Amino acid sequence: MPLQKVLPFCHALLKETVQAGDTVIDGTCGNGHDTLLLARLVGPSGHVYGFDIQETALKSTRDRLCQAGELSQVSLIHASHADFSHYVSMPIRAGIFNLGYLPGGDKTITTQPESTIASLRVILPQLEKGGLLILVVYHGHPEGKIEKEHVLDYVQKLPQESYQVLQYGFINQRNDPPFVLAIQKK
Ligand SMILES: C[S@@+](CC[C@H](N)C(=O)[O-])C[C@H]1O[C@@H](n2cnc3c(N)ncnc32)[C@H](O)[C@@H]1O
Numbered sequence: 001m002p003l004q005k006v007l008p009f010c011h012a013l014l015k016e017t018v019q020a021g022d023t024v025i026d027g028t029c030g031n032g033h034d035t036l037l038l039a040r041l042v043g044p045s046g047h048v049y050g051f052d053i054q055e056t057a058l059k060s061t062r063d064r065l066c067q068a069g070e071l072s073q074v075s076l077i078h079a080s081h082a083d084f085s086h087y088v089s090m091p092i093r094a095g096i097f098n099l100g101y102l103p104g105g106d107k108t109i110t111t112q113p114e115s116t117i118a119s120l121r122v123i124l125p126q127l128e129k130g131g132l133l134i135l136v137v138y139h140g141h142p143e144g145k146i147e148k149e150h151v152l153d154y155v156q157k158l159p160q161e162s163y164q165v166l167q168y169g170f171i172n173q174r175n176d177p178p179f180v181l182a183i184q185k186k
Contacts, residue, residue: 025049032057096134099116124183
C-alpha cells in the first residue's frame, strides 16, 4: 500500500473521528477544502465553525460550500482562531489548522506562532475525550520555519497523561514538505 500523503492522511483521521451531529472547527478556512470535508462529515445535524482573518478566504470557502449545498451547518467567522472562545462555548470533537498562507493569495499574510499557540491554549481544553486537533505545518517559507519551532516546542510539552501527540511526514523530500501534528485528547 503506498504511504498516504499528508492531506489525505489528515482527512482519513478526520473521517475516523468525526460523526454526524458533531461540532468541529476549521481554524484556517483558506479556500475551504477542509471546511467542506468537515461540513459533509458532521451533516445537517452537526456544526462547523470556520475561522479566517481574510474576507477573500471566507468568500472562497462560502462559494465552495454553497456549490456543494453544505453551507447551512457552517458558521464562517471573520476573526483570528485565537479568539475561538468568543465564538464557540461547547465541546468540540475535532479541528484542523492548515498553517501558512492562502494558496493563490497574499503570501505575506500567514499564520503566526503567537496566535496559533494562543488558539491551542483555548481549544485543547474544549476538545472532547477522544477528540482530535490536527495541525498541518508548512515550513518552506521563513515565517513558517519560526512557527514550526514554536508549535513543536508547545505540543512536545503537552502532558502525556492528557494528550497523545503524533507527528507524520516524509523526511527525505526536497523543499521542506509539510508535516502533520495530530493531538488526541485522552
Ligand atoms: C494554508 S491556508 C488554509 C488552506 C485551507 N485549509 C484550504 O483548504 O484551502 C491558511 C489560512 O490561514 C489564514 N489565517 C492566517 N492567520 C490566521 C488566524 N490568526 N486566524 C485564522 N485564520 C488565519 C490565512 O488567511 C489563510 O487563508
